[in-house]
Amino acid sequence: MIALIQRVSAAKVEVDGKVVGEIGRGISVFVGIQQDDTNINVERLVTRTLGYRLFPDERGRMNRSVVDIRGDILIVSQFTLAADTQNGLRASYTTTAPTLIAQPLYDSFVMRARAAHNRVATGTFAADMQVSLCNDGPVSFILRS
Secondary structure, three states, X not given: OEEEEEEEEEEEEEEOOEEXXXXXOEEEEEEEOEOOOOHHHHHHHHHHHHHOOOEEOOOOOEEEXXXXXXXXXXXXXXXXXXXXXXXXXXXXXXXXXXXXXXXXXXXXXHHHHHHHOOOEEXXXXXXXXXXXXXXXXXXXXXXXX
């Protein structure tokens, strides 16, 4: 399981021209699920994502998490993160989990994040989404479980 987390000042997701998720200051989390991922991966990645220190403390060092600052979280499924890009000029999706495996794991990720932090918005799984965000910094990290 892979997450691309970005510190944002604002972010939103639209599906068919309608906003389905929107946040203020916090993090956007793009989640890619691989074939061999399980709920163990979900639990580890949620813990790391919510605890990852990417907000500045009083000295300007990245020592605070989204939970510490009581920030917002926008979670968006993005299967392309789990693609194999090692060779050639086109991604291979042989490493990505099929929908029947990926959707329950994504739903579990969202559920666990909401249980730990009450400021969570989402996109729509497997939809054609338009994501807008203002990356603050820019600050972006790739986390793997």
